[in-house]
Amino acid sequence: MRTIDWVDGAIELIDQTRLPDACVTLRVHTVDELIGAIRRLAVRGAPALGVAGALGVALARGDREAVARLRAARPTAVNLAWGVDRAAARIEEGPEAVLETALQVRDDDIAACHAMGERGADLLQGDLLQGDRLRIMTVCNTGGLACVERGTALGVAQTLHERGRLAEVLALETRPLLQGARLTAWELGRMGAPHRLVTDGAGPYLLARGGVDAVLIGADRIAANGDTANKIGSYALALGAARAGVPFIVVAPESTIDAATPSGEHIEIEDRGADEIVAFRGARVAPEGTDAINPAFDVTPHDLITAIVTEARVIRP
Numbered sequence: 001m002r003t004i005d006w007v008d009g010a011i012e013l014i015d016q017t018r019l020p021d022a023c024v025t026l027r028v029h030t031v032d033e034l035i036g037a038i039r040r041l042a043v044r045g046a047p048a049l050g051v052a053g054a055l056g057v058a059l060a061r062g063d064r065e066a067v068a069r070l071r072a073a074r075p076t077a078v079n080l081a082w083g084v085d086r087a088a089a090r091i092e093e094g095p096e097a098v099l100e101t102a103l104q105v106r107d108d109d110i111a112a113c114h115a116m117g118e119r120g121a122d123l124l125q126g127d128l129l130q131g132d133r134l135r136i137m138t139v140c141n142t143g144g145l146a147c148v149e150r151g152t153a154l155g156v157a158q159t160l161h162e163r164g165r166l167a168e169v170l171a172l173e174t175r176p177l178l179q180g181a182r183l184t185a186w187e188l189g190r191m192g193a194p195h196r197l198v199t200d201g202a203g204p205y206l207l208a209r210g211g212v213d214a215v216l217i218g219a220d221r222i223a224a225n226g227d228t229a230n231k232i233g234s235y236a237l238a239l240g241a242a243r244a245g246v247p248f249i250v251v252a253p254e255s256t257i258d259a260a261t262p263s264g265e266h267i268e269i270e271d272r273g274a275d276e277i278v279a280f281r282g283a284r285v286a287p288e289g290t291d292a293i294n295p296a297f298d299v300t301p302h303d304l305i306t307a308i309v310t311e312a313r314v315i316r317p
């Protein structure tokens with residue numbers, strides 16, 4: 001199953017707003033439809049956004065203004081702009097060249113996720129932990145739904161599971177949009193991998209209590225100094241992991257490393273507005289008129305990160 005693909009002249013993607021209740025495929029024919037799908041998180045996760053951006057340029061048919069709007073649909077994940085730029089670099093050569101590059105971005109992601117899974121699992125089973133079966137904590141969704149076929153951080157857990165070396169995944173539910181509860185639990189269930197869901201606030205406490213061997217997270221943008229933007233809640237886990245002496249590992253493709261951004265304070269953090277906090281799926285959960293702050297991501301300073309695993313290397317910031 002592919003999260004996103006190019007089928008008969010259009011983009012097909014799994015509508016992640018409908019999961020876990022229904023697995024529905026959307027066909028996207030225009031850049032504006034794609035921008036809408038990105039903004040409402042029908043397609044989400046940094047690597048999938050990179051592929052969406054590249055395939056979206058093929059939908060733009062040379063319209064540079066549409067390409068610019070697509071590039072800016074969400075600000076934090078560098079992969080979106082990266083994917084758009086890769087495909088847009090070939091606009092002058094014509095639509096076939098653009099599509100060829102977009103499909104290459106898709107295929108590169110599939111290969112990178114396989115490589116990250118192997119490298120991450122080797123790291124955890126090798127010099128870092130040497131445990132028999134590992135207990136992994138994670139936040140948000142970093143599985144195949146955030147990429148094309150396999151995931152980044154959750155891809156490492158999947159590889160451990162396939163090797164018979166996964167004790168369980170503790171998945172943070174990930175307020176406010178519940179990517180952990182809705183998407184990660186759904187993926188782990190389909191894999192047959194042992195898992196339990198925990199509230200976001202329980203993460204650091206469970207680390208302190210000693211029930212976790214490693215924290216694995218993905219990334220939306222890694223600055224040149226290793227500071228890493230990822231789903232809100234990652235920073236609290238990093239602090240908890242540091243205090244508990246638990247390795248905190250970022251798993252992300254090379255395309256998420258943004259050499260042009262020197263450090264985390266320069267990363268734009270998307271604020272998704274109060275509505276997602278004060279209500280859930282149309283049901284109000286806070287008193288009428290309550291305002292809220294809703295940063296979708298936070299930044300973990302590089303000194304709290306044990307290792308960054310990419311398809312090509314292990315970086316120890």
Ligand SMILES: CSC[C@@H](O)[C@@H](O)C(=O)COP(=O)(O)O
Binds near residue numbers: 044142143231232
């Ligand atoms: C492999 S996905 C890495 C990140 O993109 C992921 O952890 C994340 O924060 C996704 O946020 P989202 O708002 O769901 O797009």
